[in-house]
Each structure stands twice: as C-alpha cells, then as structure tokens.
Amino acid sequence: MGRRLLTGGIVWAGAACTPRAAWVLVDGVRIAAIGEGDESGGELPVADECVDLKGGHILPGFVDVHLHLSQAAWFPLGADGLSWASLADALHAVRVQAAADSEAPWLLFWRVARWTWPEGRLPTAAELDEAAPGRRVLVSTLDMHRGALSSAGLATLELTNHDSARFGGDITRDRRGRPTGELWEAAYTLALQRALTDLAAHTREAGTRAVLQAEVTRLLAYGITHAHDPYVAPDWHEEMLALHAGCPIRLSWGTGAPAGMQVRPPGPATAPDGWYGDSGREVKLFADGGDRCALRLPSRALVGLLGGALGESWRLRAAGPLREGLRRKLAIRPGHVATPYLRYTDPELATLVSDYVQAGVRVRIHALGNLAGGQAARVLAQLGVPPDAATIDHLLLLDPGTADQVAATGVAVSYQPGFLPRYGDMLTAARVGRYLTVAGGRLLLDAGVPLALSSDHPCGSVDPLHNLRAAIQRQFTGPDGQPRQLQPGQALTPSEAVRAATGTAAASLHAPGAGGLTPGEIADLVLCDGDPFHTGTRVVQTWIGGTPAWQHTNGAAP
Numbered sequence: 001m002g003r004r005l006l007t008g009g010i011v012w013a014g015a016a017c018t019p020r021a022a023w024v025l026v027d028g029v030r031i032a033a034i035g036e037g038d039e040s041g042g043e044l045p046v047a048d049e050c051v052d053l054k055g056g057h058i059l060p061g062f063v064d065v066h067l068h069l070s071q072a073a074w075f076p077l078g079a080d081g082l083s084w085a086s087l088a089d090a091l092h093a094v095r096v097q098a099a100a101d102s103e104a105p106w107l108l109f110w111r112v113a114r115w116t117w118p119e120g121r122l123p124t125a126a127e128l129d130e131a132a133p134g135r136r137v138l139v140s141t142l143d144m145h146r147g148a149l150s151s152a153g154l155a156t157l158e159l160t161n162h163d164s165a166r167f168g169g170d171i172t173r174d175r176r177g178r179p180t181g182e183l184w185e186a187a188y189t190l191a192l193q194r195a196l197t198d199l200a201a202h203t204r205e206a207g208t209r210a211v212l213q214a215e216v217t218r219l220l221a222y223g224i225t226h227a228h229d230p231y232v233a234p235d236w237h238e239e240m241l242a243l244h245a246g247c248p249i250r251l252s253w254g255t256g257a258p259a260g261m262q263v264r265p266p267g268p269a270t271a272p273d274g275w276y277g278d279s280g281r282e283v284k285l286f287a288d289g290g291d292r293c294a295l296r297l298p299s300r301a302l303v304g305l306l307g308g309a310l311g312e313s314w315r316l317r318a319a320g321p322l323r324e325g326l327r328r329k330l331a332i333r334p335g336h337v338a339t340p341y342l343r344y345t346d347p348e349l350a351t352l353v354s355d356y357v358q359a360g361v362r363v364r365i366h367a368l369g370n371l372a373g374g375q376a377a378r379v380l381a382q383l384g385v386p387p388d389a390a391t392i393d394h395l396l397l398l399d400p401g402t403a404d405q406v407a408a409t410g411v412a413v414s415y416q417p418g419f420l421p422r423y424g425d426m427l428t429a430a431r432v433g434r435y436l437t438v439a440g441g442r443l444l445l446d447a448g449v450p451l452a453l454s455s456d457h458p459c460g461s462v463d464p465l466h467n468l469r470a471a472i473q474r475q476f477t478g479p480d481g482q483p484r485q486l487q488p489g490q491a492l493t494p495s496e497a498v499r500a501a502t503g504t505a506a507a508s509l510h511a512p513g514a515g516g517l518t519p520g521e522i523a524d525l526v527l528c529d530g531d532p533f534h535t536g537t538r539v540v541q542t543w544i545g546g547t548p549a550w551q552h553t554n555g556a557a558p
C-alpha cells in the first residue's frame with residue numbers, strides 16, 4: 001500500500017487531539033509522521049501518493065463503545081414512529097402496515113416518543129389486536145426500554161405466573177392479573193429479542209448477513225472505525241464473528257442472557273469463549289433500567305417532579321402525562337426520596353460482577369441514575385475490581401458525590417451527549433435537572449473519570465459529528481420550537497470531546513487508537529470536508545489501518 005501523504009488539512013493531533021495545520025504521512029497500516037511544513041514553507045516527505053485535503057479536517061477514527069448494531073440493523077425492516085403525535089397516529093400506522101405486509105412474522109414500530117402524546121401511554125394489546133387482528137406487533141419507545149405487544153406477540157413469550165415473579169413490575173397486568181401488552185425493561189428486551197430472532201429466521205442466513213452488513217456500511221459513512229455492541233445474544237455470537245471476518249470495520253461486542261439484554265446473565269460458564277471480535281470478553285449488566293432509572297433526590301424534589309408532570313399535562317391539555325407521572329414509584333426516605341428501580345441488591349450485583357471478572361470477562365454496567373451509579377461504584381470498590389476490568393455506561397443523571405465515587409474506581413464511563421438533543425425537552429419538562437446534572441460531562445471529567453463518548457444508537461443518534469457538537473453545544477429544541485441549552489456549564493471543549501470519542505474510547509476497549517493521531521499509532525482516521533464542529537460538515541472518507549474503508553462519492557449521502 002506504500003506511503004500516503006495527506007496535506008493541506010487541519011489535523012486533530014496527538015493524544016490531546018489539538019487541531020493544527022499539518023500534514024500526515026501514513027506508511028502501511030500506521031501513521032509514520034506528522035509535520036507542519038507545506039507548499040509555502042518547510043519540506044514535505046516523499047510519498048507514493050499525495051492527497052490535498054483543501055482545508056478539510058483529519059480526526060482519529062471514531063470508536064463507538066456503546067452502539068447496538070445488532071438491534072439497529074433491523075430498524076429498516078420496521079416502521080418509524082418518531083413523528084406520531086398521539087395514540088390514534090400509532091394505531092393508524094399499525095393498520096396501514098398490517099395491510100401492506102401480510103407476510104412479515106412481526107410488525108415492528110420503532111422510536112415512539114409516547115411522552116409527547118396527550119395520552120402519555122402506549123397502545124394496549126386489545127387496541128393493537130383491533131388494528132392488526134391476529135398479528136404479532138411490537139411498538140418500541142425511542143429509548144428502547146418500554147414497549148407494547150399485541151396478544152399474538154404476547155403469546156410468543158409464553159409468560160407464566162413464575163415470570164410474574166421473575167420480571168415483577170416489568171409486566172403490566174390488569175385487575176384480573178392478565179398482561180395488558182405493556183412491557184418494561186427486562187420484559188421488553190425479552191419481546192425484542194424474540195421478535196429479532198423470528199425476523200432473522202424469516203430473512204434466513206443470507207438475509208441476516210445482508211442486514212448486518214448494511215448497518216456496518218452506514219456506520220463507516222459516519223466515520224466510525226470501531227463499533228462496540230454492548231449486547232449480542234450468545235446464539236448470535238457466530239453471526240457476529242462472521243460479520244467481523246467479512247467487514248473492514250473494527251468490531252467488538254459484549255454478551256448476556258440468551259433471552260434478552262436486560263435479563264439477568266447466567267454467569268461466565270455459558271459465555272462464549274475466545275475474543276469477541278477486536279476486544280476481549282465482556283458482559284452487560286443492568287444496575288437500573290432506562291425508562292425506570294434509579295435516582296436519589298433531595299426531599300424537596302417531590303414537589304418539583306409532581307409539578308413537572310402537572311406542567312406537561314397542562315401544556316398538552318390532557319391527563320396522560322400526569323397519570324404516567326403518578327405511575328412512578330417513589331420511596332420516601334429520611335432526608336431524601338428515591339425511585340426504587342435498582343435491578344439487584346448490592347450482594348446480588350457483587351456476586352455477578354465478581355463471577356465474571358474472576359473468569360476474565362470485563363463487566364459493562366448500565367447505570368442511568370445516580371442511585372445506580374453509586375451502587376456500581378460501591379460494588380466495584382468493595383470487590384477491588386481493576387479499572388480495565390469494568391466500564392460504567394451512561395450516568396445520565398448524576399451528583400458530585402457519586403461522580404467522585406465513580407472516579408475513585410478508575411473505570412471508564414461511556415457518555416452520551418447525543419441524548420441532549422433527543423431527550424432534552426422531556427428531561428427539562430420532568431424538572432430533574434434542578435437536582436442532578438444531566439449528561440454531566442464536565443463533572444465527570446473534572447472528577448478524573450476517563451470519558452468515552454458514545455451514541456447508544458438507536459436510543460441516541462448514531463452520528464459522531466452530531467454527538468460531538470451536542471457535547472459542547474448542549475442544545476435541544478423546546479416545545480415552542482426554539483433552541484435551548486441544558487446546563488451549559490457541563491460542556492466539554494472541542495478537543496476534550498474528540499478525545500472522548502476516539503482515544504479514550506479505544507483505550508476503554510484495549511483496542512488500537514488510544515494514542516490518537518501520533519506517529520507509530522494505527523492509521524484509523526476520518527477526513528471531514530470542514531470543521532467538525534460546524535453544522536453541515538460531513539465525513540468524506542473513513543480510513544481503517546491506513547486504507548480508505550469508505551468514501552463519499554458524489555450524491556451518495558450516508
């Protein structure tokens with residue numbers, strides 16, 4: 001492949017990702033040198049091929065440490081519900097889809113923002129049955145932590161009374177004890193996994209491979225050089241190994257329970273052996289949920305949260321948001337209130353973490369709320385888990401004390417500023433930001449936490465440039481259509497954001513690229529047509545190991 005010289009660009013150079021006018025010499029799979037001379041000044045090195053970037057920017061390849069590739073790949077086979085404004089919109093779309101596709105094993109609907117609906121709630125099984133008689137229907141919320149199933153969909157899960165105990169409140173039941181069709185958290189992921197498994201069987205092996213490969217191509221077009229899927233069901237492990245062998249992208253993944261992402265994992269004995277793609281073995285554990293996240297708040301928050309739900313009901317002129325708000329559990333404790341949604345007791349979580357870590361499996365702990373983040377940090381500290389044997393995901397709602405506890409463990413945190421544009425309106429309406437930091441990047445970084453910026457696609461936008469901008473701009477669109485900022489003091493600097501999306505992210509996976517654009521490092525890089533922090537700037541080439549793995553051809557938008 002020889003020596004390739006990239007000139008005339010701005011290079012986000014070194015481990016600190018500092019932008020400066022420079023050239024980059026790539027020799028084989030690695031970066032050979034970075035220098036400051038150009039046509040007007042110093043010497044340029046000799047190369048076999050020279051590319052003039054004409055003012056474009058060179059960034060290290062984006063390493064997305066939390067991206068649900070194996071789920072998002074199937075989205076094109078369903079219908080998008082993001083623009084639905086009410087229950088009636090939802091049921092209409094289900095009717096249309098049922099008529100349009102009589103063969104599909106499941107009718108799947110994604111990205112439903114039910115909190116913007118006057119009803120606030122998802123359709124019931126009875127309503128879905130009426131819209132699509134006899135069909136298996138799954139409607140998933142935008143955050144992928146709650147869904148609605150038709151009766152035929154519910155029947156595939158064969159829920160028993162034993163499952164009632166196992167999944168507790170994750171299965172909503174009517175007064176007579178029958179499931180209503182609404183599933184939360186672990187029970188929702190059970191339905192999701194079942195639907196995707198049926199879909200994979202329906203598309204057959206070649207179809208499944210094509211679905212996954214198309215998703216990889218989309219990721220490359222966004223400049224992602226390494227994608228890490230936090231949960232791949234053990235029976236999809238071989239499929240991922242085949243995908244990894246057949247695609248240029250660096251790919252790695254974690255495992256968990258066969259039944260679904262949030263179901264309690266069975267222990268390391270049944271985890272697949274060997275490396276999981278380009279990273280070691282890993283398992284995903286949930287300290288709390290997503291829709292049901294575990295928070296600890298000052299007592300006065302009780303009034304604020306209720307006020308938030310009331311405000312939303314007033315704004316939408318409907319009781320839905322208030323009714324939904326009152327369905328939340330709140331535990332009143334001395335001096336504080338808590339949403340009691342931890343999935344494990346401390347000893348249960350400690351046993352799981354200890355079993356996996358001792359077997360050489362890294363743990364990736366989902367903790368959205370500060371109560372869950374505190375539990376994760378406490379358990380890791382108590383067990384003396386080495387920093388490179390664990391990662392904590394999200395910490396979306398945090399407080400300074402918990403940030404310090406997390407920092408003391410030394411583990412990396414995967415962080416999603418892309419949630420701000422997507423959920424900023426909802427979080428602001430809930431008023432939770434009055435008591436906690438929301439995506440508190442500055443708090444985490446100042447506490448000394450290694451921060452890995454990630455998308456959590458499809459819960460968040462996949463586009464790293466969009467997520468980088470969100471990390472410094474922290475904007476969302478308010479209900480009046482005007483742009484607003486959420487806790488601007490939590491912003492990162494551009495260099496901090498790029499470093500979090502590249503070098504620190506790679507380091508957290510023990511993958512190539514931890515040093516950024518530095519001589520001797522692997523040449524995984526992204527060429528952009530302008531400043532990555534300017535709206536409208538796009539990725540034009542994605543290089544992996546010194547070779548372009550994707551390039552923008554005229555008119556072919558990602």
Ligand SMILES: [Zn+2]
Nearest residue numbers: 066230456459
């Ligand atoms: Zn996730």
